[in-house]
Amino acid sequence: MTDTGREEVVREEVARAEEELRAAAALLTAGIPRVAVTRAYFAVFHMARAVLYAAGYEPRTHEGVLHLLSLHFVKPGKLAVAHGRVLARLHKYRGEADYGDSFVIDEPAAAEDLVAARDLCERLRALLPDESNRRE
Known part of the structure; x- marks a missing residue:
């Protein structure tokens, strides 16, 4: 991938992360916590991809x-272990919510996960190069 192509992919991933955060908030407001948590996961997933592509x-x-995030960002101390756990937890919830028969999450728990996802997205954004770090 060329540098120009990589920069474009990073910008697209950041935009998708921001969109997923807005969707998660809207779903939570609408009283749909199970789906809100899946969108929170995808917000973090796309921001993590942006960081990985940029690197x-x-x-x-x-x-x-x-x-890759654990190996190159958590283990060297660029991200806290707790942030790696947030991503792992949201990944697990997303799988259970989408494919499991019995996943249930209440609105307060989903709201906490959305706060954690927003925080992690901001931490990840801070790892991006300046040209990728601008909000659209």
Whole structure:
């Protein structure tokens, strides 16, 4: 991938993360916490992909995003272990919410997860190069 192409992918991932955060908030307001949590996960997922692409990595799967973020950002101390756990928890919830038969989450718990997702997105955004870090 060229530098120009990489920068465009990073900008697109950041935009998708922001859109997913707005969707999660709207779904929570509408009283749909299960789906709100899946959107919160995708917000963090896309922001993590932006950070990984900006750093030269090209994750191909959801698990790849978790692995590469842990290896290159959590383990070296660029992100707190707690932030890695937030991503892992939201990833688990997303799988259970989308594919499980019995996943239930109440609105207060989903609201806490949305706050955690917003915080993690901001932490991840801070790791982006300046040209990728601007809000659209």
